Amino acid sequence: MGWAIALHGGAGDIPRSLPPERRQPREAALRHSLQVGVAAIKAGRSPLDVVELVVRELEDHPHFNAGRGSVLTSGGTVEMEACIMDGNTKRCGAVSGLTTVKNAISLARLVMEKTPHIYLGFDGAEAFARDQGVETIESSHFITPENIERLKQAKEANRVQIDYTEPLTKVEEAPPSNGDSQLGTVGCVAVDGKGNLATATSTGGLVNKMVGRIGDTPIIGAGTYANKLCAVSATGKGExxxxxxxxxxxxxxxxxxxxSLKEAAKYVIEECAPSRTAGLVAVSATGDVAMPFNTVGMFRACATEDGYTEVAIWDDETCG
Known part of the structure; x- marks a missing residue:
């Protein structure tokens, strides 16, 4: 048994020809966020603290579809959502429909710790954020030029897109997928040397999604789940x-x-989730790590107490 941490920055039809200027910032963000998590867990921080810290780092990175990089609804607005869960107690908190909260994952934790509820959304969640004094910022902070362009393209194509990065410039760069490309939900799972588990997930949702749409991220048991056996954070097509x-x-x-964790995660991704829709990162109470996906690729990273480290995008690999 030993500590382990795994994180993701989205799964999807990520073309292997992804240019270095698009790939490298995301890989660097994964490495940095992993280092933040490893340092925290080595310092004795709880897995719950670790997953919140890591997801906050990813939310602050504009190249992932969460926080600063959240994609836009059909109305041109952001509606962010997040969820956090403690494995030992199954305590959890979730939020949806955020428009001004800088770090949705921290508000989700406050819902867990400061209210008798699990899930708050939209105006109620925003009001709770103000009551708690969490950092808020003008909605324009989240609306990047890239996401304005993605929304324009989605509207022109009359579709809800699950891609969040730059659109493919050539049809042959990825298998046919109705324009679906990379998915940018972010998430982190962690276990300490005593087997305590936690998970956290955050997202901006789908490009051109209907106002009010809620995805898998804040749904306990779907995109986010932890108990005494494992912690899981999923990414992909929410529905x-x-x-x-x-x-x-x-x-x-x-x-x-x-x-085993790897057997279970592989079965769910290969047999339960429809092809080319999902990926996940997971850790077990004994320190095992699994990072399967049924898409072309998944931005992911992991580290374990025995010294194993991985930062990858393509190929169905797992740690350990």
């Missing part, structure tokens, strides 16, 4: 992840079928 109850099914296969 598919909700229907497949991705997070809970990984834990259930371990609990009721006796599968």
């Amino acid at each position: 598919a992840i909700i229907q497949a109850t991705v997070g809970r099914d990984v834990a259930a296969l371990m609990e009721y079928k006796g599968l």
Whole structure:
């Protein structure tokens, strides 16, 4: 048994021809966020603290679809959502429809710790943020030129797009997918040397999504789930992840079928989630790590107490 941490920055049809100027900033952000998490867990911070810290780092990075880089709704606004969960107690907090909160994941933790509820959304969540004195910022902070262009393209194509990065310039750069490309939800899972587990996920949702749409990220058991066996954070097409109850099914296969973390995570991604819709990062109470995906790629990183470290985008690899 030992500590372990894994994080993701989205899964999807990420072309292998992704130019260095687009790939490298994301890889650098993954490495930096991983280092933040490793330093925190080595310093004795709780897994709950670690996952919040890491997701805050990713939310502040404009190249991921969360926080600063959140994509836009059909109305040209941002509606951010996040969720955090403690494995030992199953305590959790979730938020949706945020428009001014700088770090949605921290508000989700406050919902868990400061209210009798699990999930707050929209005006109520914004009011709670003001009451708690969390950092807020003008909505324009989240609206980047890149995401304005993505929304324009999605509206011209009359579709809801699950890609958040630069559009493909050539059809052959990725397999046909109705224009769907990279997915940018961010998430982190961690376990300490005592087997304590936690997970956190944050996202801006889908390009050109209907105002008021809620995805898998804040849904306990779908995009985010943790218990005493494992912690899971998923990324991909939210509707598919909700229907497949991705997070809970990984834990259930371990609990009721006796599968290992890697076996359970692989089964859920390959057999339960529709092809080319999902990926996840997960850790077990014994320090195992799994990072499977059924898309072309997934921005991901992990580190374990025995010295293993990985930062990757393509190929179905896991740590350990």
